[in-house]
Amino acid sequence: MSVELDLIIRGGELVTPGGVNRADLAVAEGRIVKIAPDIADAAAVTLDATGQMVFPGIIDAHVHFNEPGRTDWEGIATGSAALAAGGGSMFFDMPLNSEPPVLDAAAFREKRRLAEEKSCVDFALWGGLTPLNLDRLAALRDAGAIGLKAFMSHSGIDSFPRVDDRTLREGMKRAAKLGLLVAVHAEDEALAAKFTAAQRTRGKTDAAAWLASRPVEVELAAIRTATEIAGETGCALHIVHVSSPEGAALVDEARAMRVDVTAETCPHYLLLNDREVARIGAPAKCAPPIRDQKRRQALWAELRAGRIHTVGSDHSPAPAELKTSANFFENWGGIDGVQHGFQLLFSECRATAASDLPKLAAAMARNVARRFRIDGRKGILAEGMDADFCVIDFGPPRVIAAEELWTRHRMSAYVGKKCSARITDTYVRGHAVYARGRLVNLPEPGRFLRPA
Numbered sequence: 001m002s003v004e005l006d007l008i009i010r011g012g013e014l015v016t017p018g019g020v021n022r023a024d025l026a027v028a029e030g031r032i033v034k035i036a037p038d039i040a041d042a043a044a045v046t047l048d049a050t051g052q053m054v055f056p057g058i059i060d061a062h063v064h065f066n067e068p069g070r071t072d073w074e075g076i077a078t079g080s081a082a083l084a085a086g087g088g089s090m091f092f093d094m095p096l097n098s099e100p101p102v103l104d105a106a107a108f109r110e111k112r113r114l115a116e117e118k119s120c121v122d123f124a125l126w127g128g129l130t131p132l133n134l135d136r137l138a139a140l141r142d143a144g145a146i147g148l149k150a151f152m153s154h155s156g157i158d159s160f161p162r163v164d165d166r167t168l169r170e171g172m173k174r175a176a177k178l179g180l181l182v183a184v185h186a187e188d189e190a191l192a193a194k195f196t197a198a199q200r201t202r203g204k205t206d207a208a209a210w211l212a213s214r215p216v217e218v219e220l221a222a223i224r225t226a227t228e229i230a231g232e233t234g235c236a237l238h239i240v241h242v243s244s245p246e247g248a249a250l251v252d253e254a255r256a257m258r259v260d261v262t263a264e265t266c267p268h269y270l271l272l273n274d275r276e277v278a279r280i281g282a283p284a285k286c287a288p289p290i291r292d293q294k295r296r297q298a299l300w301a302e303l304r305a306g307r308i309h310t311v312g313s314d315h316s317p318a319p320a321e322l323k324t325s326a327n328f329f330e331n332w333g334g335i336d337g338v339q340h341g342f343q344l345l346f347s348e349c350r351a352t353a354a355s356d357l358p359k360l361a362a363a364m365a366r367n368v369a370r371r372f373r374i375d376g377r378k379g380i381l382a383e384g385m386d387a388d389f390c391v392i393d394f395g396p397p398r399v400i401a402a403e404e405l406w407t408r409h410r411m412s413a414y415v416g417k418k419c420s421a422r423i424t425d426t427y428v429r430g431h432a433v434y435a436r437g438r439l440v441n442l443p444e445p446g447r448f449l450r451p452a
């Protein structure tokens with residue numbers, strides 16, 4: 001009995017967390033049905049990937065597409081298109097800066113409806129954990145939230161207030177009972193306020209002053225608090241956008257004490273340093289801020305050692321008008337990086353050690369799928385899994401241009417950077433979303449996933 005094959009990718013180098021191996025990959029009915037050195041069968045479509053890498057579809061667990069409510073900042077159609085052009089086959093959208101923020105089941109369902117209509121890739125949705133919605137966490141779980149997101153410092157959005165330690169403890173106690181993971185933006189509010197006031201007093205408002213207003217200790221204090229509460233409550237904790245090797249080390253210490261905690265970092269902390277923030281300006285403003293070169297390199301070491309578990313873009317764009325102030329503190333923060341951040345990491349790996357690509361396959365796909373309990377279907381190139389993958393072409397370095405961006409504002413911290421990796425194709429459940437460098441006009445709509 002033979003299966004009718006829809007697609008064969010021939011001759012590519014398949015990247016898995018275990019290594020890189022040349023093989024053919026066959027797809028039927030949206031699933032990977034066979035991986036073997038030479039698949040003799042014919043298929044409806046054949047793609048020659050000789051000399052290219054076939055990488056598991058990136059699962060970006062951290063994006064802000066801001067729909068509904070702030071679609072002038074981004075949107076699900078543009079955001080998911082940019083992700084697909086950058087090799088992504090799935091995103092998890094954060095509960096802010098959409099408006100209303102996702103604090104109850106009604107807001108959750110509305111965002112789900114919009115994404116089912118507009119996303120070209122698969123998706124899951126975060127719910128929020130704030131002082132406003134402690135009694136609605138069960139409803140968010142029932143609606144299918146992938147986890148709950150909380151801010152330990154001011155979020156910048158008044159409709160999404162931060163949690164103090166008491167609220168975080170109560171929220172995590174409830175989340176643990178509901179079997180929900182809690183993700184935190186880990187910066188200590190009181191310390192951030194103290195260092196910010198110090199810069200103000202000195203009359204400093206440039207990029208360097210902004211960086212100095214949120215030193216590493218602001219992040220470390222919050223990670224200590226969050227991991228302590230996770231230990232007390234037994235709640236699964238995910239520290240998003242860890243910016244420093246010291247932060248990763250704290251997470252590792254907590255894990256050694258049997259706290260159920262994982263660490264995410266973002267491409268910008270691995271690709272940029274503080275000097276570049278001064279040069280690039282507001283498009284490179286984010287919190288926690290980008291660190292010095294020594295820390296940037298040490299963060300790579302943490303990723304290689306497996307002490308950073310996932311990499312997410314924290315794509316968080318805003319219109320250019322919000323980023324024009326000479327006072328760096330007044331510029332809206334958030335990096336527009338969903339399309340090129342991952343490609344630049346591929347490029348960097350290839351330049352330094354190609355053996356790091358399997359580490360990226362773990363951090364960008366398998367570990368994300370495992371942590372968020374969608375690993376029954378996603379996260380790895382293996383028979384029986386959803387046929388989610390991208391094809392990477394390594395060539396001479398090119399300079400990233402604003403014109404190639406699919407995001408709403410075509411403004412990225414990475415414009416002008418050299419990149420030797422190029423995504424040529426992205427598939428979601430066996431359907432091309434991005435093919436030979438072009439977005440496919442009418443892809444299958446993305447599907448909603450909830451944790452198993």
Ligand SMILES: [Zn+2]
Pocket residue numbers: 062064094314316
């Ligand atoms: Zn974020």
